[in-house]
Amino acid sequence: MTEPVGEKGYAGDVTPEQAALWMASGEAVVVDIRSDAEREWVGYVPGAVAVPWKQWPGMVPNPAFDDGIRAAGEGKQKLVLLCRSGVRSIAAAKRATDLGFEAYNILEGFEGNADDQGHRGTIGGWRKRGLPWKQN
Template structure:
């Protein structure tokens, strides 16, 4: 799809996002909540800018300013749990004038038949760098 249809620069694979981040070509912004980062895991070097605030999941009023500051003139790759919130965040970042990409599959990928994540796609399943507290 073209940028106009998506409302952001495009979708990229977790592997591409990792390459861009490692090379300095892009800044990764993780839009998951602080609770998700603490409980599930995080990508070293990614900037945390929650799209919504835990526990009520209200919009983060600081998102616009924080994402502009994090981008620091570079293109940005947005990560969430499964690649849904990051689409909305990429659309918003594009409205702010940033070159924003959605990372397909997110950190944990889609839920399997048992409702469990982490086995069907996602940053973690693909063996890319991550840590857990």
């Protein structure tokens, strides 16, 4: 397993489109680090592995995160980490890198940044870019 760690402490940032291409080709695993509640209510990426970084209520750290990352990354060259807006996934990518994986942050996350009215899902993000997703 290669471990290119840049100045950021993880392999780097990729666009949602790049992450989707890597996932489709089998080159990488998308790891959705959002809470179970976020995935259930907002939507999820089919085929992504769910390994919450923090859990609701209280957004407390997930004590099983390391084990989940190890399981998700077993036999895979790259992990691309997805959160709501591309912020929590930076910390998670750093941790996955510490565990020995080639880990990337997905820019914009699933919902993108908030617009002028404070709404997500209108500016960037996996969902807004028309990439595969589902909602329960």
